[in-house]
Amino acid sequence: MKGLIALGTGLMMMSSLVCAHEVVVKVSLSPAGSFEAKSAKVKGDVKKTGNSFTAENLWVKTEELKTGITLRDEHFHKHLNFEKFPKIAFTQVSAADGKGSGTLVINDIKKVVPFTYKASGANKVEATFKVKPSDFKLKEAKYMEIGVEDEVEVVALIDV
Amino acid sequence: MFNKALFLSIISVFSLFLTKNAYAYPNFIGHGYNSCITCHYNPFGNGPINDYGRAVSATAISSRGFYNDSKPEDLIGKESGFFFKEATSKHFRPSASYRGLLLKRNFGEESEKTEYIHMQADVNLVTKFGQNDKFITSVSFGYAPVPRSLQNTPGADSVKEYRTREHYIGYRPSPEWGFYAGLMDKTYGIRVVEHTSYARTTPQVTMDDQAHGVTMHFNKPQFEAGVNVFVGNLTQDESLRMKGAAGTFEYTLFEKNRLGLSALNQSNDYLKLTAYAAHIRSGLDNGSSIIFEVGKVDKETKMIVSEKTEYYANFQNHIKATRGTYILNSVEYYKNAIDKSYRVRFGPSIQYFPISKVELRVDLYNTRNFSQVVSVKDRWDLMAQIHLWL
Numbered sequence: 001m002k003g004l005i006a007l008g009t010g011l012m013m014m015s016s017l018v019c020a021h022e023v024v025v026k027v028s029l030s031p032a033g034s035f036e037a038k039s040a041k042v043k044g045d046v047k048k049t050g051n052s053f054t055a056e057n058l059w060v061k062t063e064e065l066k067t068g069i070t071l072r073d074e075h076f077h078k079h080l081n082f083e084k085f086p087k088i089a090f091t092q093v094s095a096a097d098g099k100g101s102g103t104l105v106i107n108d109i110k111k112v113v114p115f116t117y118k119a120s121g122a123n124k125v126e127a128t129f130k131v132k133p134s135d136f137k138l139k140e141a142k143y144m145e146i147g148v149e150d151e152v153e154v155v156a157l158i159d160v
Numbered sequence: 161m162f163n164k165a166l167f168l169s170i171i172s173v174f175s176l177f178l179t180k181n182a183y184a185y186p187n188f189i190g191h192g193y194n195s196c197i198t199c200h201y202n203p204f205g206n207g208p209i210n211d212y213g214r215a216v217s218a219t220a221i222s223s224r225g226f227y228n229d230s231k232p233e234d235l236i237g238k239e240s241g242f243f244f245k246e247a248t249s250k251h252f253r254p255s256a257s258y259r260g261l262l263l264k265r266n267f268g269e270e271s272e273k274t275e276y277i278h279m280q281a282d283v284n285l286v287t288k289f290g291q292n293d294k295f296i297t298s299v300s301f302g303y304a305p306v307p308r309s310l311q312n313t314p315g316a317d318s319v320k321e322y323r324t325r326e327h328y329i330g331y332r333p334s335p336e337w338g339f340y341a342g343l344m345d346k347t348y349g350i351r352v353v354e355h356t357s358y359a360r361t362t363p364q365v366t367m368d369d370q371a372h373g374v375t376m377h378f379n380k381p382q383f384e385a386g387v388n389v390f391v392g393n394l395t396q397d398e399s400l401r402m403k404g405a406a407g408t409f410e411y412t413l414f415e416k417n418r419l420g421l422s423a424l425n426q427s428n429d430y431l432k433l434t435a436y437a438a439h440i441r442s443g444l445d446n447g448s449s450i451i452f453e454v455g456k457v458d459k460e461t462k463m464i465v466s467e468k469t470e471y472y473a474n475f476q477n478h479i480k481a482t483r484g485t486y487i488l489n490s491v492e493y494y495k496n497a498i499d500k501s502y503r504v505r506f507g508p509s510i511q512y513f514p515i516s517k518v519e520l521r522v523d524l525y526n527t528r529n530f531s532q533v534v535s536v537k538d539r540w541d542l543m544a545q546i547h548l549w550l
Contacts, residue, residue, distance in 0.1 A: 026415065031335035032195035032379050034415060068191060068447055071219040071233035144212035144237075145293065146198060 022157040023060060028149040037065040037076055044090075048160050052096035053125075059089040079141050081107045100127070106136040120157060127156045190447030190480070191220065194410075194418050195384055196351075201286050201298050203338050203377040204386055204408075205351045207326050208255045208284045208298065211247060214240035218516035223484025226515045240516050243550055253286040257549040267524070267542040279367075279545075280304055282325070296330040298342075307368050318397055325370055338377040343370050343393065346406040347386040348424045349437045350453050352474065358494040358505070359453045359474035363424055363435035364402070371402060371426075384418075385409045392428065399429040416443030422455075432460040448479045469497040486511040490525075501531040519547035 044058035062082035093102035115129035196205030199213025218240035282302025328342025373390025392401020404426030437455035
């Protein structure tokens with residue numbers, strides 16, 4: 001059905017242990033409002049060497065991203081084409097000195113995305129980046145005349 | 161007394177039970193809906209909700225306990241339209257609404273008095289045209305009781321029981337800007353649904369205080385603002401019409417928090433009123449929310465020259481216990497600076513949306529008066545409300 005309010009992308013990086021990282025996808029609505037899709041089940045290993053980080057593959061099942069409303073979840077997942085491409089991945093991640101980049105894979109479209117990060121407690125870093133859903137060939141999302149802005153912020157809390 | 165004790169026990173146990181199971185999903189700002197315009201045609205809320213608001217109400221706010229498990233959420237969303245049908249016209253949105261209140265004053269006392277009040281029974285038609293529905297009209301008409309303050313007074317004749325509380329035309333040249341003209345609520349403070357709240361009665365912005373005027377609305381993710389210039393309710397005698405201006409501004413802090421300031425200046429032949437308020441609306445994680453408003457109101461009567469300053473505060477939390485069920489706790493404060501008397505009102509409430517288009521609510525309020533001159537016994541009021549809409 002229509003792609004409710006939806007969109008997003010997301011995930012992130014780092015940790016040498018296989019522990020679940022967290023991700024929050026912040027979606028702005030048009031004409032007003034916003035919502036967040038969250039998951040604490042981002043998987044993948046992060047290697048730390050000195051003050052640099054690398055990760056081969058960080059990923060989350062699209063269905064694990066929850067917005068707090070069942071119907072919005074359905075529309076969100078459908079909008080991200082989860083039946084055909086059930087995972088969102090962030091690959092080839094490398095970062096140092098507060099900056100980094102990786103290849104974001106959504107809807108089977110790959111795009112290199114830069115991000116910034118900062119320490120968040122002793123064993124975590126918080127990484128942030130913005131993406132345009134249209135870059136990933138995702139259709140314009142609209143439900144009952146309320147649309148979604150074509151810029152989504154992703155914040156990830158990574159165990160390192 | 162037994163009844164009150166029993167009721168308090170039940171409500172306490174019920175509240176604890178629900179609180180323990182609080183699965184905190186959002187209500188409104190907790191869902192990220194920090195601006196009213198996402199769900200309402202009126203950019204400052206109140207009045208009819210739009211298609212999106214109806215769908216959110218049906219699929220996020222109302223319980224699905226009475227629906228078959230296999231019924232898709234999408235279908236529930238579609239059935240949120242007028243008379244349970246998906247809208248077929250792009251331009252017309254009719255709706256109807258009823259609110260009734262069973263009120264027990266002095267609950268549990270010998271002087272307990274029970275009455276049932278039809279608070280609202282009206283129909284509304286919204287028409288919308290143009291790209292992105294940039295032209296809009298909204299007209300409501302129906303039954304509304306004569307305000308209690310006017311009942312059994314000569315002023316009651318000036319208020320019709322069948323009347324319109326809102327009608328306006330609007331033009332939104334862009335998603336950010338909107339211009340409206342007609343009979344609307346004044347843009348001041350948080351429009352809490354409790355129209356007897358001190359935050360609404362003290363600055364006189366309650367259920368029958370709408371005025372004809374023009375309103376400008378500006379909305380960005382970072383902030384939202386409105387300015388309203390009005391000439392009073394034109395159906396009233398000219399001497400009674402409150403003329404003036406109001407404005408409100410909200411700044412977004414960390415996505416789900418809004419800090420706001422409001423000002424209001426209005427006067428008629430009898431009274432000049434100036435009010436200022438600051439407020440915060442905060443969406444808590446997973447959807448519950450808190451609101452807080454504090455205000456100062458200066459009133460100057462003209463026939464007999466006198467001045468008084470009043471202060472008010474209103475705190476309310478809104479906890480989503482389960483889908484369809486909310487627990488509210490309110491604490492209100494009112495102070496009259498002249499005689500230094502003040503009043504505190506607090507109480508728990510349960511709000512239940514069993515299915516789409518039905519809201520049930522029970523409030524228990526304790527009102528306590530503090531005065532250096534007279535001693536007044538605490539009062540308990542019990543309110544049971546039903547709200548139906550199509």
